[in-house]
Amino acid sequence: MSNEANEALGAILAVIHQESEAASSCERVFGDAVAAIARLGVLLGNIHSNKVDGAILVPDTNALLHNPAIEEWLFADFPKFVVLLVPVVLSELDQLKVSGKAESVRTKSESLIKRFKEFRRRGSLSVGVTVRKDVSTLRTLAREPDFSKTLSWLNPDNNDDRLLAYMFEVMRQYPQSPVVLITRDFNLQNKAEYASCPFIEPPDPTPPTAA
DSSP states (O other): OOHHHHHHHHHHHHHHTTOSOTTSOHHHHHHHHHHHHHHHHHHHHHHTOOOOSSEEEEEOHHHHHHOOOGGGOOBTTBSSEEEEEOHHHHHHHHHHHHHOSSHHHHHHHHHHHHHHHHHHTTSOTTTOEEEETTTEEEEEOOSOOOGGGSOTTOOTTSHHHHHHHHHHHHHHHOTTSOEEEEOOOHHHHHHHHHTTOOEEOOOOOOOOOOO
C-alpha cells in the first residue's frame, strides 16, 4: 500500500479510535475523516482500474448452440457488452464438432468455431474485436481459474463448476464492470443462483424469412 493510502487509512482509524486532537472540533474531525475516505476510495479505484465499455457477458456452450449468430445478440438491460469466451466453452465446442451425438450439434459447433476464427481476422481476440459496431465486442480468455480463490464447493472436474469459477475470476479482474452468465441450462442456472452469480438467457435466433 502506498504512503498516501497509509496516511488516509491512518486518519480514518484515528477518528474511529477517537485519537484525534482534543482541541479539534467535531465538525473538523468529521470533515477530515470524510476527506480521507474519499482519498482512499480514489486510490483503491486506481488499483482496480480494469474496466470495459459495457457489461461482460459469459455464454456457456448451450447458449452459443441455441443462437450461434452472436452478431445479432441484443439485450435490453445491456445496450453495450463484451461477449467473453472462456476455455472450457471453447473446449466443449471443439469436442462437440467431432463427437457430438446429433449431426445438427456437430454442424453448429463446427460453424461456431469457424465463425470465431473469422472474427480473429479482425484482430486479436484476447484484446477484443468488434462484432457489432457500438454494441458488442468478442474476446477470449486463456487463463484457467484459480480454484484456491473461489467457492469451496466448486469441482474443477465439472465443466459447469469450472465455468462458474471463471465467472468469479473475471469479476475479480473487472470489479467495476457487470459480469453476467448467459445460459439456458436449468441446472447451471440453479448453481449460479446458489452462488449469487447473475445470469440471463441468450436471445432466441431470428426465424428465417419466407422465400
